[in-house]
Amino acid sequence: MIGTIASQAAGRLYAAVMNLPERPMRWAQGHLPDGRLGWLFVGPNLAIFAVFTFLPIIVDFYYAGTGGTNLLPTERPWVGLENFASLLACKDYFEPNSCVRDQFWYAIWNTVKFVALQVALMLAFSLVTALVLNRKIIGRGFFRAAFFYPVLLSPVVVALIWKWVLQRDGVLNAAFVGAGLQPVEWLLSARSAFGWTVFVSIWAHMGFYTLILLAGLQAIPADIYEAAAMDAAPPLRVFRRITLPLLMPSVLVVLVLGLIRAVQIFDEVYVLTGGGPGSATTYLVEFIYNTGFSAQVRQYGLAAAASLLLAGVLLVLTLIQLRGMRAKGSSRG
Amino acid sequence: MSRIDGSLALQDVVKRFGNTEVVHGVSFDVADGEFVVFVGPSGCGKSTLLRMICGLESVTEGEVRIGGERVNDLPAARRGLALVFQSYALYPHMSVYQNMAFGLENLGMPKTEIQARVGEAARMLRLEEYLQRKPTALSGGQRQRVAIGRAIVREPRIFLFDEPLSNLDAELRVGMRAELVDLHRRLGTTMIYVTHDQVEAMTMADKIVVLRAGRVEQVGLPLELYNNPCNRFVAGFIGSPRMNFLEGRVVDGVIELPGLGVVRTRARLPAGGTPISIGIRPEHIHAGHQADNNLTGAVAGVEQLGGLSYVRLAGPDITIQIPGQTRLAAGAATPIHFPAGAIHVFDADGLTLPRQTP
Amino acid sequence: MDRLARLLTATRGRGRMDWTDWASYLYLVLGTLLMLGPVVWLALSSLKSPSGLIEFPPTLLPQEQVRVAVPTYPAPLPLYRITEGDHAGQTLAEVRKIGLQATMVDPAAPETPIRVPIDARTKVMRLHAAWDNYGDLLQKFDFGRYLWNSVFITTVATLITLLLNSMAAFALSKYRFAGRDPVFLLMLATLMIPPTIILVPNYLIAAVLGLTDNPWGVIWPAVATPTGVFLLRQYMLTLPDDLLEAARMDNASEWRIYWRIVLPLSKPALAVLAIFSVMWRWNEFLWPMVVLGRSESFTLPLALNSFQGELTTQWNYLLAMTVVTLVPVTVIFALLQRHITQGIASAGVK
Known part of the structure; x- marks a missing residue:
């Protein structure tokens, strides 16, 4: 009863609000030449794109070419390629201490290590999980939901959950003590903090990739497997010759999406470790954030230059993805 | 009720999509209150023509006039027409009532008037019980009636139907045909009906427009098209089963049909030696010999329908319709007779040769 | 290797569960614990009082020490179960703690103070959600x-x-x-x-x-x-x-x-x-x-x-x-x- 009244009221409200543009739109329809009306519908969305996406890209280039700490573009001295030059000035690229911007190079190498490890492990775990979930399993919906649930959590929440588990008096150390081991300060040693950032980001995101792979597996027609069974193909052969090749497009999507996301890792790690200990878990986006926003001296130009370098990497990855998707499209016929 | 003029005239109407011309200069007139059927095979441009009349498609060249007034540049809603779509295009999220009322609401009509009109249409179409249902909860025939109801409530000058029965099963289709004819008689409004089914055209139309490849082949009364098709296409398209066509040559004032013999016709024949074709409907061929035009054919197959029978002859293929049942069986030879008055003669371009004036 | 492959490809265990089914369920159950466990742990912890949170090793469910009102003492006293010595098995309330010894009383007979070493007793806990x-x-x-x-x-x-x-x-x-x-x-x-x-x-x-x-x-x-x-x-x-x-x-x-x-x-x-x-x-x-x-x-x-x-x-x-x-x-x-x-x-x- 209350439900129907509420839905009626909602319907009235919807109609009242949506009726407001009726007169101007009708007028425009009558007075605009054929086909211009489409622009009126696209316009608002496009305008916001223009202000908050297209314009910033242009401004990004300007910032990257200017120095100083003032936010206003008119107050910023033009320095040309100096920002890029200082970012890239290095005696030995493998030794960040020898670079002018050592933090940048620490961030780069941390990110490279992180991406390689995180993407490889996440792909492996997602694939195994998807394959297991694709079996006839009782409660499959529940298990799928359980693996997916962390994807929806706020990165801050994810970080706090694990911070709570990993703290010195946390449940993990309790288990260690229970097993007769010494408690460990998980987030205070460089190696283990790095390891946990990899683990936590896999924990938080693998459900998403599992879902994509599962969809790919379920798109493989069952009659192919039946035909293989009629041919008495051994399971390993079925997996290698049928499942894997047919799943390859999805694997590629996962790989590239995972790469693009991993390169941009920030939120969880920022809350979990704050980039530390030292700069052991400072990744690229955190470097940009620190340089442009959290440091005492806000070096917008340097941050913008680093953003553009990151954009270059992402562009390459996206192009790879597009080619992969084209391959996927053609393989589906 | 004083009605507004529902006549329609097309003059040299051309439609081009980009560089492709799909309708090539079509002209004809429809008088107020007429039931006109556009018929032709798929891709003949009949639906495009209909959409140009509605205003859903622009007219590239030529003129469309409704009630004597040029409407080329008038938007669809302002032409005073109603269209029943092949897919019905009922709004799936609205009830039957809302479907019919939507157009009237858009005109800003008062609620009481809307209720009265929808109620009247629902009564006429026996939809009163279903007014609160969603279209998905209706049968095909009911959906069809809702689509018609949505057209009726607007009291249009002209009703347009785009293959409205093609989604119904055969039995329902026969019933709906009669209902539509009945509706036309009661409303007296001009109706234009597009179909690829010549049976629908023959049974419903006051006037038929036969279209092929974007051109008008012939306009006329149904029986006129049956009796005097102006070319081989119309002859083959109208009538079921299809007219038999035989290739031949003019020899000494008669037509020689290779492998069969010679037949006499009433057509004015061209000079000897000219290749020519004849057409004769299965129902006009007699089994058994008479005075002349007697031929013999080999039976290739027989279809017994009980009330009538079809006998297929081989080499050349001829279908004969025999009233009642037959003892003929495959392999037998049978004598047949072509009545001279039932033979249509076509020249090499497929045009019908005129008859000799007696 | 072939067996492993069967684990990953079989879509139907015909009738009886074979070992690949067991392995699948084991994987899924462990995975589910890993995915949901930390969240559940966080939710349970959020109901603990500040003193419950610094317990080490931590308890699974939110708990607090039981306190009882004892005649002649103005505030409720915390309860302990004595594990060793003369009073082993008794449940006593703590009056005060001095160094390694605690002065305790039996809530039924509050007149006689009892001295107990503090490592010879455990807290008496009960479930308590700190909605505060x-x-x-x-x-x-x-x-x-x-x-x-x-x-x-x-x-x-x-x-x-x-x-x-x-x-x-x-x-x-x-x-x-x-x-x-x-x-x-x-x-x-x-x-x-x-x-x-x-x-x-x-x-x-x-x-x-x-x-x-x-x-x-x-x-x-x-x-x-x-x-x-x-x-x-x-x-x-x-x-x-x-x-x-x-x-x-x-x-x-x-x-x-x-x-x-x-x-x-x-x-x-x-x-x-x-x-x-x-x-x-x-x-x-x-x-x-x-x-x-x-x-x-x-x-x-x-x-x-x-x-x-x-x-x-x-x-x-x-x-x-x-x-x-x-x-x-x-x-x-x-x-x-x-x-x-x-x-x-x-x-x-x-």
């Missing part, structure tokens, strides 16, 4: 404001997203107009521009437009999602054009066709986008952190972050706040699990 952790959030902190900021931003941004994206998708899917395809490609291209890259200039633009420290500074840059336009356009392409033409014949204006016909019929896609948008805005972190400087305009994730960064972290409140932040997402997921997973699988976006 949640109640205090509203009183001691500006939690109501953070919650309101998050709710406001999420709701308003989602409504605007649905409106603007569906308008654009309608034009891109149902109209032919000069420039339509370039516009669509341009929007698709923005899918590939991650917000992290335009952080600096976006901050400038927000500052110029006066949007810093303002919820609209989070809302406006986020509402024109390319994902939403793409999702809705693909859905609207499947709506038959006949319906639109029927509405045109029915004298409906183009705007009316949009909101009376196309929008109601796009409900499934709108629902998916609404869920996505709620998740995005509710969980968003980096951009709000940049654009919202003052703590009064913080959203929940920002409040959580700044709260956990303080020197003396009050974990009991922080945990409660974290739970409040994850509850809405969890409820939405529990109710719409199928829609969300299917929507994501089909759109391939997050």
Whole structure:
């Protein structure tokens, strides 16, 4: 009863609000030449794109070419390629201490290590999980939901959950003590903090990739497997010759999406470790954030230059993805 | 009720999509209150023509006039027409009532008037019980009636139907045909009906427009098209089963049909030696010999329908319709007779040769 | 190797469970524990009192020490069970503790003090949920404001997203107009521009437009999602054009066709986008952190972050706040699990 009244009221409200543009739109329809009306519908969305996406890209280039700490573009001295030059000035690229911007190079190498490890492990775990979930399993919906649930959590929440588990008096150390081991300060040693950032980001995101792979597996027609069974193909052969090749497009999507996301890792790690200990878990986006926003001296130009370098990497990855998707499209016929 | 003029005239109407011309200069007139059927095979441009009349498609060249007034540049809603779509295009999220009322609401009509009109249409179409249902909860025939109801409530000058029965099963289709004819008689409004089914055209139309490849082949009364098709296409398209066509040559004032013999016709024949074709409907061929035009054919197959029978002859293929049942069986030879008055003669371009004036 | 492959390929254990089935279930159960366990642990911990939180090793369920009122003592006394010595097995209340010895009394006979070494006794615990952790959030902190900021931003941004994206998708899917395809490609291209890259200039633009420290500074840059336009356009392409033409014949204006016909019929896609948008805005972190400087305009994730960064972290409140932040997402997921997973699988976006 209350439900129907509420839905009626909602319907009235919807109609009242949506009726407001009726007169101007009708007028425009009558007075605009054929086909211009489409622009009126696209316009608002496009305008916001223009202000908050297209314009910033242009401004990004300007910032990257200017120095100083003032936010206003008119107050910023033009320095040309100096920002890029200082970012890239290095005696030995493998030794960040020898670079002018050592933090940048620490961030780069941390990110490279992180991406390689995180993407490889996440792909492996997602694939195994998807394959297991694709079996006839009782409660499959529940298990799928359980693996997916962390994807929806706020990165801050994810970080706090694990911070709570990993703290010195946390449940993990309790288990260690229970097993007769010494408690460990998980987030205070460089190696283990790095390891946990990899683990936590896999924990938080693998459900998403599992879902994509599962969809790919379920798109493989069952009659192919039946035909293989009629041919008495051994399971390993079925997996290698049928499942894997047919799943390859999805694997590629996962790989590239995972790469693009991993390169941009920030939120969880920022809350979990704050980039530390030292700069052991400072990744690229955190470097940009620190340089442009959290440091005492806000070096917008340097941050913008680093953003553009990151954009270059992402562009390459996206192009790879597009080619992969084209391959996927053609393989589906 | 004083009605507004529902006549329609097309003059040299051309439609081009980009560089492709799909309708090539079509002209004809429809008088107020007429039931006109556009018929032709798929891709003949009949639906495009209909959409140009509605205003859903622009007219590239030529003129469309409704009630004597040029409407080329008038938007669809302002032409005073109603269209029943092949897919019905009922709004799936609205009830039957809302479907019919939507157009009237858009005109800003008062609620009481809307209720009265929808109620009247629902009564006429026996939809009163279903007014609160969603279209998905209706049968095909009911959906069809809702689509018609949505057209009726607007009291249009002209009703347009785009293959409205093609989604119904055969039995329902026969019933709906009669209902539509009945509706036309009661409303007296001009109706234009597009179909690829010549049976629908023959049974419903006051006037038929036969279209092929974007051109008008012939306009006329149904029986006129049956009796005097102006070319081989119309002859083959109208009538079921299809007219038999035989290739031949003019020899000494008669037509020689290779492998069969010679037949006499009433057509004015061209000079000897000219290749020519004849057409004769299965129902006009007699089994058994008479005075002349007697031929013999080999039976290739027989279809017994009980009330009538079809006998297929081989080499050349001829279908004969025999009233009642037959003892003929495959392999037998049978004598047949072509009545001279039932033979249509076509020249090499497929045009019908005129008859000799007696 | 072949056996391993069977584990990964078999789609049906015919009748009896074979070892591959057992292995699958083991994997899934362990995985589920790993995925949900920490969240459950966090939720349970959030109900512990500050003293319960510093227990080591921690208890699974929130507990507190039992206290009893003893005659002649003004405040209730904590209860202990004696494990060794003369009084082993008795339950005594502690009066005071001096060094390694405690003075205790039997609540039934409070006149006689009993001295017990402190390592010869254990606390008597009972289950107790410290709901105060949640109640205090509203009183001691500006939690109501953070919650309101998050709710406001999420709701308003989602409504605007649905409106603007569906308008654009309608034009891109149902109209032919000069420039339509370039516009669509341009929007698709923005899918590939991650917000992290335009952080600096976006901050400038927000500052110029006066949007810093303002919820609209989070809302406006986020509402024109390319994902939403793409999702809705693909859905609207499947709506038959006949319906639109029927509405045109029915004298409906183009705007009316949009909101009376196309929008109601796009409900499934709108629902998916609404869920996505709620998740995005509710969980968003980096951009709000940049654009919202003052703590009064913080959203929940920002409040959580700044709260956990303080020197003396009050974990009991922080945990409660974290739970409040994850509850809405969890409820939405529990109710719409199928829609969300299917929507994501089909759109391939997050």
